[in-house]
Amino acid sequence: MMENEWFSPGEIKFTRRQILWILENAATLSLGCWPVDPAPSGYMDLSTIRKKGGKEGYFVKPIEIIAEVEQRLEKCGLDGLILEAVECWGKSFTSMASYLKMPEWSIKVRRNNALTYAASGPARRWHNVKKRKSETYHEFKRRRKREKAARKSSK
Numbered sequence: 001m002m003e004n005e006w007f008s009p010g011e012i013k014f015t016r017r018q019i020l021w022i023l024e025n026a027a028t029l030s031l032g033c034w035p036v037d038p039a040p041s042g043y044m045d046l047s048t049i050r051k052k053g054g055k056e057g058y059f060v061k062p063i064e065i066i067a068e069v070e071q072r073l074e075k076c077g078l079d080g081l082i083l084e085a086v087e088c089w090g091k092s093f094t095s096m097a098s099y100l101k102m103p104e105w106s107i108k109v110r111r112n113n114a115l116t117y118a119a120s121g122p123a124r125r126w127h128n129v130k131k132r133k134s135e136t137y138h139e140f141k142r143r144r145k146r147e148k149a150a151r152k153s154s155k
Contacts, residue, residue, distance in 0.1 A: 032059025072118035079114035
């Protein structure tokens, strides 16, 4: 992750990079504050962020976004918790492997699966949309495994 990476609320489309950025800033977002833009000075004037005459408070959007990511991770079960522990709490793959009595490579695969599932764009994977049929996290993992096997066999 780039140190100076920053997204405005309107830029959030739930891509992989944005999911990781949201998780890195989860504590700030949970408080109802948007993280400060690190460029150029890092100074933030709250009066420019709050909408005058808006129907919702300035704190609503950050809380909605972190709640959306948390809901997406909850759909992933243990894999979502692994992603959260590594990205939010700073746990290493080695320590997670030790805690969960799993090989380190398995922790990395599970973290990446959860990230890919959560980073489904604005449309959640478990809802039917025009672009794709809904699928649970387990269906998603099975499909990815089949696709990976098909790619290997075609080489």
